[in-house]
Amino acid sequence: MTEKAGSPQARTILQQCLHARLQVKPGDDESEAEWVEINRGMVIYVCFFKGAIEDIIPKMVNTLLNLKLCEADSGKYVSVLDLPGSILIVPQATLGGKAKGKGMQYHNNIEKDQGLQLYSSFVSQCEKELALSIKSSENGTIVQHGTYGNRQVLKLDTNGPYTHLMEF
Amino acid sequence: MTEKAGSPQARTILQQCLHARLQVKPGDDESEAEWVEINRGMVIYVCFFKGAIEDIIPKMVNTLLNLKLCEADSGKYVSVLDLPGSILIVPQATLGGKAKGKGMQYHNNIEKDQGLQLYSSFVSQCEKELALSIKSSENGTIVQHGTYGNRQVLKLDTNGPYTHLMEF
Numbered sequence: 001m002t003e004k005a006g007s008p009q010a011r012t013i014l015q016q017c018l019h020a021r022l023q024v025k026p027g028d029d030e031s032e033a034e035w036v037e038i039n040r041g042m043v044i045y046v047c048f049f050k051g052a053i054e055d056i057i058p059k060m061v062n063t064l065l066n067l068k069l070c071e072a073d074s075g076k077y078v079s080v081l082d083l084p085g086s087i088l089i090v091p092q093a094t095l096g097g098k099a100k101g102k103g104m105q106y107h108n109n110i111e112k113d114q115g116l117q118l119y120s121s122f123v124s125q126c127e128k129e130l131a132l133s134i135k136s137s138e139n140g141t142i143v144q145h146g147t148y149g150n151r152q153v154l155k156l157d158t159n160g161p162y163t164h165l166m167e168f
Numbered sequence: 169m170t171e172k173a174g175s176p177q178a179r180t181i182l183q184q185c186l187h188a189r190l191q192v193k194p195g196d197d198e199s200e201a202e203w204v205e206i207n208r209g210m211v212i213y214v215c216f217f218k219g220a221i222e223d224i225i226p227k228m229v230n231t232l233l234n235l236k237l238c239e240a241d242s243g244k245y246v247s248v249l250d251l252p253g254s255i256l257i258v259p260q261a262t263l264g265g266k267a268k269g270k271g272m273q274y275h276n277n278i279e280k281d282q283g284l285q286l287y288s289s290f291v292s293q294c295e296k297e298l299a300l301s302i303k304s305s306e307n308g309t310i311v312q313h314g315t316y317g318n319r320q321v322l323k324l325d326t327n328g329p330y331t332h333l334m335e336f
Contacts, residue, residue: 013181013331045331068271079270094330102247103236104332156324162262163181163213164272165333 008167009052010060010118011095013045014069015161020088022146023153033153036144041085042070043156044126047095048110048118057118060168061125069164084136087126089145090152091119116148176335177220178228178286179263181213182237183329188256190314191321201321204312209253210238211324212294215263216278216286225286228336229293237332252304255294257313258320259287284316 020043027033044064068077070085080087096109110118127143130136146152188211195201212232236245238253248255264277278286295311298304314320 011333013333045329063267066270067267077272090329092329092331094332097332099231099235099334102234103245151328154324154326154329156322156326158322158324160319161213161258161260161322163260164262164265165179165181166267 007049007051009049009056010168011047011049012060012064012166012168013092013095014064014164014166015043015045015156015158016070017041017043017088017156017158017161019157021155022088022090022144024145024147024150026151026153036088036146038086038088038142038144041083041087041141042080043088043090043154045090045092045095046119046122047092048115049096049108050110052110052114052118054118054121056168057121057125060122061129063168064166065126065129067166069162071160071162081130081133081136084133084139084141086141087130087143089119089123089126089143090154091115091146091148091150092152112149119148175217175219177217177224178336179215179217180228180232180334180336181260181263182232182332182334183211183213183324183326184238185209185211185256185324185326185329187325189323190256190258190312192313192315192318194319194321204256204314206254206256206310206312209251209255209309210248211256211258211322213258213260213263214287214290215260216283217264217276218278220278220282220286222286222289224336225289225293228290229297231336232334233294233297235334237330239328239330249298249301249304252301252307252309254309255298255311257291257294257311258322259283259314259316259318260320280317287316 021037025034097104189205193202265272
């Protein structure tokens with residue numbers, strides 16, 4: 001499937017954090033909610049569109065983890081790998097929304113099973129990339145991620161989110 | 169100045185919050201940092217591009233405050249005015265960034281004095297719109313906003329951010 005020029009396969013929002021905490025399993029009668037958390041690093045909100053294919057994942061991961069989006073203590077901008085920082089990946093289907101009248105439509109969003117496959121691949125390639133980074137390994141940075149399809153209950157603490165949009 | 173089709177004048181990111189707290193004045197030797205905060209409502213991150221003009225502000229405010237982006241207790245989606253919720257406006261110049269190699273460039277961002285003017289107008293029109301809403305007035309919702317040009321130190325607590333992108 002080919003895409004029209006200008007029609008992205010994936011949309012990501014990047015925010016810097018000092019600490020972020022995300023629910024990965026809601027609580028119920030028998031057990032408390034489960035959470036994952038990271039300290040200093042980057043939150044990646046990600047949404048895939050119809051027509052997105054596996055081929056974009058390596059490019060996405062390489063770009064997002066090597067772009068100089070993070071402010072180091074020196075005030076200089078460095079990549080999350082060079083910071084070194086942890087990564088929290090948040091599936092966020094709402095990012096694919098388009099306004100129609102007063103409502104939002106999500107007709108361009110990828111189907112759920114395909115989206116889950118791309119999301120899982122994105123997460124595992126981020127994990128591999130971080131594991132390959134000596135600086136990250138030495139500093140104990142981690143990749144955490146939300147459960148695809150869940151409500152993404154998020155708590156975020158920043159020293160300035162420096163919100164960026166990147167489409168692929 | 170005319171813009172090419174597809175080249176937006178403004179970019180906004182919307183996130184739902186239960187509570188959000190934003191620094192509006194950094195601390196120094198003589199005084200502590202100053203913060204504003206809102207409870208349940210919507211965070212609007214906003215960035216203006218070169219060529220943005222005052223004319224887009226009423227459309228932006230009308231759209232963002234009336235779009236059904238907020239989850240009510242019933243589970244139905246309603247506008248922030250109908251929730252009713254408060255609004256935290258965060259100037260976010262980084263949203264105008266484009267990747268060039270491993271760095272980010274902000275050449276399309278509006279100049280600072282023009283950006284401040286549009287930002288101030290956006291804030292005051294949001295305040296007016298909220299004041300006109302009977303539901304909002306009765307429930308004591310408020311508009312708060314960051315200081316243009318400052319570092320936007322933000323703490324965010326959500327029950328799901330439902331992140332949306334809207335360009336104008």
